[in-house]
Amino acid sequence: MKIGLAIPQYARWFRGDPAFRVLEKARDTNLESLWLVDHIILTPTQAVGYGTGTMDVWTACAYFAGACDAIDYHPYFSQAVAVIPWRPPIQQAQVLATIDHLTHGRLMIGAGSGHIIEASEAMRQPFDERTAMTDEYLKCMITLWKNRVASFHGTYASFDDMTIMVRPTQEPHPPIIYGGRGPRPFRRIGEYCQGYLPGVGALNTPSTRAGPIGEQPSYFAGKPIFPWDAEELTGTQRLARDLEELQTYWDRYGRTGKPYVAITIQCQISDRRDDEDSEVARGLAREGELSFRSTYPVVHVDDLVQTIRDCAEVGVDHIGIRPGAYRYRDLDQVGNLLHQMELMAEHVLPKITLTPGPIGPFSYPDSIEGVQ
Numbered sequence: 001m002k003i004g005l006a007i008p009q010y011a012r013w014f015r016g017d018p019a020f021r022v023l024e025k026a027r028d029t030n031l032e033s034l035w036l037v038d039h040i041i042l043t044p045t046q047a048v049g050y051g052t053g054t055m056d057v058w059t060a061c062a063y064f065a066g067a068c069d070a071i072d073y074h075p076y077f078s079q080a081v082a083v084i085p086w087r088p089p090i091q092q093a094q095v096l097a098t099i100d101h102l103t104h105g106r107l108m109i110g111a112g113s114g115h116i117i118e119a120s121e122a123m124r125q126p127f128d129e130r131t132a133m134t135d136e137y138l139k140c141m142i143t144l145w146k147n148r149v150a151s152f153h154g155t156y157a158s159f160d161d162m163t164i165m166v167r168p169t170q171e172p173h174p175p176i177i178y179g180g181r182g183p184r185p186f187r188r189i190g191e192y193c194q195g196y197l198p199g200v201g202a203l204n205t206p207s208t209r210a211g212p213i214g215e216q217p218s219y220f221a222g223k224p225i226f227p228w229d230a231e232e233l234t235g236t237q238r239l240a241r242d243l244e245e246l247q248t249y250w251d252r253y254g255r256t257g258k259p260y261v262a263i264t265i266q267c268q269i270s271d272r273r274d275d276e277d278s279e280v281a282r283g284l285a286r287e288g289e290l291s292f293r294s295t296y297p298v299v300h301v302d303d304l305v306q307t308i309r310d311c312a313e314v315g316v317d318h319i320g321i322r323p324g325a326y327r328y329r330d331l332d333q334v335g336n337l338l339h340q341m342e343l344m345a346e347h348v349l350p351k352i353t354l355t356p357g358p359i360g361p362f363s364y365p366d367s368i369e370g371v372q
Helices: 016-028 044-050 057-070 089-102 117-122 127-146 183-192 235-252 301-314 333-351
Strands: 002-006 033-036 076-079 109-112 150-153 158-162 176-178 260-270 279-284 292-300 318-323
Touching: 002 333, 016 057, 016 333, 033 057, 033 318, 044 279, 044 292, 057 076, 057 089, 089 127, 109 127, 117 127, 127 150, 127 183, 176 183, 183 235, 235 301, 260 301, 260 333, 292 301, 301 318, 301 333, 318 333
Parallel strands: 002 033, 002 318, 033 076, 076 109, 109 176, 260 292, 260 318
Antiparallel strands: 150 158, 279 292
């Protein structure tokens, strides 16, 4: 098991000295990865829940990688998730190759297709084409990464005998961990991705979710995505069923081993039982507008340990913890986040079996053309 930290690059205070204090704490706590979020354009109402200080995900990755090098801290960097259709594939291929090169191969691409209709409309992108765009963009990027001189012909990008010049350090390219659930996302993972990044949230509570924004949907058009979505299962139980299903797609495409599985857990970490059944939340809801409410349930350190152990038991390889980065009780934003990291160091990490060495292994297909 690998444990990382989802940094609050969405928060206006996460700049300069406060950010360095958090990064230094992550280094001293031996957290092995840093996770970022991706939002490119939002309505003002959505921004309250998503974070009114959100920085561009790739620019922030590069900046914080340099900041970590300056303090002799060398984590992996990933995203939960970067929305692939939002940026042109040729430019994005060069940006990601640059980050992987500058971090000496410490980039893991947490990829997604996006769910914010307003963002797609603002960029004149057909929302219903976003999954087709994701497939083509990623395949275009892979082609550029694998070939010094590349040719590619698709609907959204087409070229012959071109090069992006900078090469990723990881060969044949940085691993792609896809965040999406259902037959089409699982097909995508089986065909050419290296792993799965489900948005699972709180895993230790029963759930028959109907798909609110910010949670992994269980239903589409009123029908369960998978038959077990109609059952009352804990998040961990549902994840176990999902991974069994995903393995069938993985095997169908002739992949070796298993998909790499990473998750993020969003919570307010506490060592006080009297904090239970409370939460920290931000967000607004307005009639007629797709809004968002960011919720951090209060989780006792012992329950977090058990959740991580349950995840490891069903096949999760990597967990990014997203602690609350808001004011809480008598703590300001920085104090609250640093306190939760101290609780992780004292009460969580010593009780988890951590895997030494690099992340992986990852499986790469010989071809990304699929099978008949």
